[in-house]
Amino acid sequence: VASAVEENFLGDPMRRGLDLPTFIVRVTFLFLILFLLLPLCWLVVRSFQEGGVSGSFFRDAEFLSALSFTYSQAFASALLSGIVGSLCAWVFVESGGVFGKILWRVNLICFSVPTLLVALGIIGLWGNYEIYGWTGVLLGHCLLNIPIYFKWVGLALNSRDLQHERAALTLGASRAQTFFKVVFPKIRPILWESFLVTFLLSSSSFALVLMLGGGSRFQTLETLIFEATKIDLNLQRAVTLGSIQLFISAFLYAVLLWKVKIPFSAITTGTRENCQSFYFRDRAAEKLSQAFVYGLYTVLCVLPLVSFVILSLPGLKQWERDWFLAIWESAKLALSVGVVSSFLALGACYAIRDNQSLFLKTFIQWMVGIPLSLSSIILSLGFLLTWASWARTDWQTALGIVVVQSILALPLVFPPVHDAFSRLAGEVTRAARSLGASPSQVFLLVEIPCIRGGLITAFLMGTAFSLGEVGAVLVFHSSDSPTLSLYLQRLLGQYRFDEAFAVGTVLLFLMALLFGIGSRWEKAQN
Amino acid sequence: MNSFLIIALLGALFIGRISPAAKPVISLDDAHLCAKQLVETEVRYLPGVQSVLETWDRRLHYLRRDIIQRQENLAQLEFILSTKNFKNEPPEHLNHLLANAAQSCWDFKKEYEQHLKKLFLFAGSIVLFLATLLLYLALFGFSSPFPRREFYLFLLFFACPLHAANEITVYTYDSLAGKGGLGPLLIQEFKKKTGTDLKLVSYGSAGEAINQVILEGAGTKADAVLGVDSYSLGKVRSSALFAPLERGKLLLQVEHFLQGEDPLLVPFDYGFLAFLYDSKRNPSLAKIKTFKEFAARQITRKNLVMADPRTSSLGLGFLLWSQVLFQGSDLEGIWRGIAKQIMTLTPGWSGSYGLFVKEKADTVLSYSTSPAYHIEKEGKHEIQALAFEEGHLRQVEGLSLVKSSKKIDRVQLLSEILLSPEIQRQIPLLQYMYPAIRDVKLPESFRGLPIPKAVPADPKLVHEKRREWLQQWKKIFSETR
Secondary structure (H helix, E strand, O other): HHHHHHHHHOOOOOOOOOOOOHHHHHHHHHHHHHHHHHHHHHHHHHHOOOOOOOHHHHOOOOOOOHHHHHHHHHHHHHHHHHHHHHHHHHHHHHOOOOHHHHHHHHHHHHHOOOOOHHHHHHHHHHHOOOOOHHHHHHHHHHHHHHHHHHHHHHHHHOOOHHHHHHHHHHHHOHHHHHHHHHHHHHHHHHHHHHHHHHHHHHOOOHHHHHHOOOHHHOOHHHHHHHHHHHHHHOHHHHHHHHHHHHHHHHHHHHHHHOOOOOOOOOOOOOOOOOOOOOOOHHHHHHHHHHHHHHHHHHHHHHHHHHHHHHHHHHHOOOOOHHHHHHHHHHHHHHHHHHHHHHHHHHHHHHHHHOOEEEEEEEEHHHHHHHHHHHHHHHHHHHHHHHHOOOOOOHHHHHHHHHHHHHHHHHHHHHHHHHHHHHHOOOOHHHHHHHHHOOOHHHHHHHHHHHHHHHHHHHHHHHHHHHHHHOOOHHOOOOOOOOOHHHHHHHHHHHHHHHHHHHHHHHHHHHHHHHHHHHHHHHHHOO | OHHHHHHHHHHHHHHHOOOOOOOOOOOOOHHHHHHHHHHHHHHHHHHHHHHHHOOOOHHHHHHHHHHHHHHHHHHHHHHHHHHEEEEEEOOOHHHHHOOOOHHHHHHHHHHHHHHHHHHHHHHHHHHHHHHHHHHHHHHHHOOOOOOOOHHHHHHHHHHHOOOOEEEEEEEEEEEHOOOOOOOHHHHOOOOOHHEEEEEEEEEEEHHHHHHHHHHHHHHHHOOOEEEEHHHHHHHHHOOOOOOOOOOOHHHHOEEEOOOOOOOOOOEEEEEEEEEEEEEEOOOOHHOOOOOOOOHHHOOOOOOOOOOOOOOOOHHHHHHHHHHHHHHOOHHHHHHHHHHHHEEEOOHHHHHHHHHOOOOOOEEEEEEOOOHHHHHHHHHHEEEOOOOOOOOOEEEEEEEEEEEOOOOHHHHHHHHHHOOOOHHHHHHHOOOEEEEEEOOOOOOHHOOOOOOOEOOOOOHHHHHHHHHHHHHHHHHHHHOOO
């Protein structure tokens, strides 16, 4: 299989002319250049204009304080989540347990929950205590990040070969030595990847810091950008801050690319196998570890969401027509985002597979991954200002939302398509070609059916992402019929908390459902 | 049949394009000609057009109703024209009627075009769908594993019609536009009195709505912004995107202290900033009589929530209020005292008020009239506002016209409706603020509320000093972690 994948990635030398895959790659390139690269370049160029990046800007106390808080809280969040999440993954893989299996499934919901709901859940559970500030931000980010570690590290641990560990133990190595000398090197890349991804996500988090940061006591670059964009209308400052954030993120992403050849490839791989653990001394130690680690996970990740759902119960009775309209509006946008983002992921995968140039491959990977650490406000702002004269009517602004959300969803929808491509054997394609099929026929009749599972998972992931995303909607919306996430915000603004919580639960349910279907589908495909 | 309809539609579009009604010129001859042409167009094409459109969009119901109303207007116009013989300029009321008729014709044409676009889009989608289907069948036949049914359903999903509009668009904030707010009542009244739809697009706050207009510039879709508060007027004025409405007659009925408000604002309600507490949970707070005492009170834990001055006009109002009272004395000490009590700042009023009501905080910055909400909705009398001897800041809300609007007359009508006794009577129970016009009977829940002494404050100061105050406030606030 490995040789087939290797061969497959060398590309198909028989492909000539403008066939369907080439067309998809070109459209993807054009799309990313026009709607990602151009707005970002515009932002960077503008940030060097008068009043932008300068010595005095870097001496600004507010900026420096926000910069240090942004990255210190991101580091602390990623580290803390890493410790808890990796522990959870280790205990789950080594000892399992019924509760562990339940948490593994619940993890899917935590993985997909929008930040606004996280903030509300934490306020609902711990709002009576003085959590606003460092504590609140850390709690929020832990809820979002721990599931990432739990899933990725869990999958990596699960798919490892146990023979080496058994051999080490037989040769007299202690359990600790076996772990640090044998297991740790195997999972180090995924730990790196998880750390950098959670660090980048935490550094660009916005709603959580706004709601749990306790006002201007704790500010991040993202909240400063929001303040400059939406409150002060100081676009120069906003783009300068955005550019600085972009440079730092690009650097960190380059580190990720250097450490991990194809990022996110481990997100969806691996299968759970039951095997006897040899790391716990006895049954009691195993149970104690389970109780401690699962208890920690429950308190940090599950209870806030449970409290949120409980708070939403009174509001669920107040179901009204507007909810359907919001679901309908969300569905239209989300399905469009699902289609566009999976199309882009498909194009990116083809480009990575067929391009011989390492530079182009790296460039595409960068384009696919950079939205992970990009503020949706900044991207929307860049898009709005680059294409402002065009977006006038409701359907045009809706298109703007679709474009921005599709780009932001790329890091999420790329892995399943990429995985599906990795499993696609090159011989099949070559056989079809040698039997006389045109490139377009091979694409439609051989490749698409083979990667259909990955594409559908990507589509569902993109759709679920769009349902919960609110930044782009806030920048673009000009319609009286809002999406579900915007409707939730409006209900909060209208002091209709019960209904807002209930809408949040509906949103949570829809997202979990989509992620669940995507995950099951993928499992079936595997 | 279909080709006949398409030709009919194209003909209607062509006539609509060359019609003098396309430009809203208020001239007797133009209006008459426009009326005649449009009546002819309708007679010839509408039955066919309607029979098609009715089948695929229920929203056309509104178009039909508009057409009937317009026909009535035109009949009235023709009657006046046939019975009167004007030598010179027609009287003002007739001019107004003609203007309305011309505007209505123009709107009708625009809407007609929009529906045509929808129809062509629909036809285009069908053609695309059929072409894709044919291409697919030609290439692969029926034996392919491709999910055909889902694919067709998906195509049909995207072929659904887009929303058309004949309305005025007003930007506002969430709590005004939402259920139980002033918005739904205003939409209903506006439709009843003008026959036109009022579209409210809401944002987190009025400040955000103004910013959206500024971001969109002269090409903004907004005709007006509703809920502009007195502290945001500096921004409104400096943007040069807003224009004054005709306020002469309107101001005669409003409270005398509102008559001096900026010409860019038609005020429709006002209220006083106040700190609220629950007298059952914190009876000791009732003893506090001054702002100074409130700022200096000893606390065991942080228990005050308020809207962030960076994001909310209410929070900014707090800065102005304290500036007016303590500028030149111990302003820093007051801010430090308040900052020490603050548990958290929320982006808007509703967030902080929600924390207070859910008993996560003991005191909140809101309005002196907010307790009326709890009396009306929950029968609770425990929520009370602290009345300070130094006085309270008055916040005024109003309507501002966007300069680039092409429907100024309708925005003017909206301002008249807003200040009509029917709407003003509802303000206390919808906005929980005081109505702008005089002699409105307040509901029972408002009777027991203390009416605070208003402190004289210049809202223009907010615009000039905002940045400086915010810097000072942020510095003090972050020092009191």
